[in-house]
Amino acid sequence: MKKAWARRALGASIALAVGITVSGCASGGNNGGGGVSGDGEYTGPDVEVTFWHGWTGGAAPKIVPELVDEFNAEHDNITVKAVPQEWGDIAAKMPLAIKAGKGPDVAVLHGDDLATYAAQNLLLNADGIVEGLGYTADDFPPGVYDKGNYDGVQYAVPWSVTPLGLYVNKEVLAQAGITDIPTDQESYLAALEALKDVGVQGEWVDGYVFTGTFEFESLIWQFGGELYNEDVTEATFNSEAGVEALTWMTDLVKDGYSPANVAQDGNIKALLANKTAFNWNGVWQTTNEAFDGLDWAAAPVPQIGSEKAVWSSSTHWVFPSNKGQDENKTEAAAVFVKWMNDNSLGWAETGELPAANSVREDPALLETYPNLQPFMDELEYARYETVAPGITEANAQIQLALADALSGKKTPQKALDDAKAKADQILEQNRAKYGD
Template identity: 40%
Template sequence: MRETRREFLAAAAGAALVLAGCGGSSRSDGAQVTLDFWNGFTGGDGPQMLALVQAVEKEHPEIRVRMVTARWEDFYTKLPAAVASGEGPDVALMHVDQIPTNAAHRTIMPLDDLVRDLDLQEDDFAAPVWRAGAVDGRRYGVPLDMHPIGLYANQQVLSEAGLDPESLPTTRDEYESALEELKGKGVQGHWVTPFFFTGGHQFMSLLWQFGGDLTDPEATRATWNSDAGVEALEWMRSLIAKGYSPRNVGQDADSIAFKNGQNAFIWNGAWAIGDYGSTEGLEWTLAPLPKIGSVAAAWSNSHNFTVMRQPTPDPQRLEAVKVLIDGVTRSPAWAEAGQIPARRSARESEAFRKLEAQSALARQVPDLRFAAAAPGLSDVRESTLDIAVAQAINGSRPVREALDDSARRANELLALNREKYGT
């Protein structure tokens, strides 16, 4: 028996359910429209999104929005079943790497007509994230933000080691030189973790920096075991071998050490801005990743607006969805939650420029990279590449062997996915 919306709301209550409904959208016919809007913002970003929704309602007083939040892992489990049973929301935010799978399951609908009606095009957004929201030539997502990784620096640790905390390294030579100086002062400057947060993000960034990619363009074959992939993972291993990082770094131990002044640098995501900003006594700054390879590149993900398939589409509700998407993506206020606005007008606003950390991270927007748009690819990566990165960093397997074996298994899974999803 499929779960009803009421049952979903009850389940989500234990995972920080938020309801908003105090206004709506101005329509020429004066009709009241109520939208159901789901997302996974259960932390400090939830109130910020709620405020954006309420701002849209205030400007358009005939739209009412019921916003429901649940942990992302619960969200992705509940959403397809709810849509299949006709109990899904009108609109939802999801990570761009989840869009291909949800498009293949027909959970979400193409938005080509919607973006045309809103007169949205690539030039209105950061090009990398706009392209990431398309699957097989059709658009399924309207990007709200980007949350890449960047170089965080503990300014006090750098100062005590005699390094300039206002001039962060931008090249491989500068970065390794800084790590060597820190080591000379008894500081292991860059802790390498085998976990996806943050080791996996670092590996993918370095893979792209060394000229490689996760897959071929059609995502039919894993290519992370290329020479570029080997070089990237070997460089991460070298930080441990040279004593710049301890061995066997635990989950989140690198971030805890950063906040405690035990290391100087961490390659972490935009989501850390709020955490570090609220850590008492921590003096830190943020910059684009140093260019370790031949090209500048950084891993990123993105929250995209998506529209759910409905048993009986309602044109009035769809018009209200357009109002919500347009209003929220235009606002620079979402950046206060630590995100980088995807929409150019928001990113170039004076309000955004005042956010120093976010603005620093946004300097690498042209260099952001996203995985290929293929159904099930994130699941394949999780069960193959993530394991290989952990094995190599922990030293339980040689780098090339780990990458080769993971790519071989990934290719088998990708072939199964093509049969499963008919791609």
């Protein structure tokens, strides 16, 4: 589901220095509103809540308005007005709109954008909201709730998660006499070698964000490494684990398991055209209608390293700190968030997993969307975005390193060292821009 990252070029950094005071939203009605309870009730005056989101076009054209309409029908004192727009447009418009007091009352952001907004005081402190709604980290997959925490304050409520998985063309795999989907390095290499023996390059590896960067990040974590140090002041993706991860990917080309210079989307197209057996790709591909009629399966990504790990993105609800923000609207927006999470089972049709454990544990989810099982199994060890202001600019250096190494322009070590040097400069600039 590339639309979730298509705005990266535009929204990699929100460089506006804005002076908005962060304030909390009380959960017990002490701020003039009717209050928010764990039952998700709002008892204040009638309000219209503005909701900005980036699911436009083919992303989710039906379910968003359907859910909003259903919510509005069930709540006499709250009317939610959804304002869909491109993710890049949100990144460009929302900071200025919030400063002018014209931003939304609630919005959805990706995990790697949260700290950038929080550092600029563009979001309300949501500690009181989260407490009032009864949410804790235990209500969501391990690790994702904390991505909404910046500098000791909770600014967000998780909405969805999108882990990477292994897509398998079973017909191509059968050409090599293989019926069992590989689960670890040994079985994966054995499958690639068997496929090579029958003239099939089993995994087409690329140097793009989709899906090379996500594969690399999964691998570096599997080999025991980290992308950055603990306080995100230094890139560490050029570590021994990082080099091992990138070498694994370049060796796929070197050993003939992958063609060189795979074009963007070339790997998923090759899988669909019966030219390859494996593709590391996101859960969003489960909704790809091109799979109709293909003999395929999804599985957890194989454990190549010593640890189980897999990349995942996430989206989160946030409450903008508009100049003169109406506290009643914020409280009503919190009720909307709770209702949406509670009623998010159908969100799986967009190719995203609902973040709420209570929804994913509903048997109806897998009965309706059985292909989600392997992705749900991965959530116990999924890894999410780095929390740091302006981090997407530093992350972009990883993709450049992959492109250099996979094209043979640089060795994995050299490519990652050069990327680290640039990333460290960006991190230093971010500290000056957003505060240390």
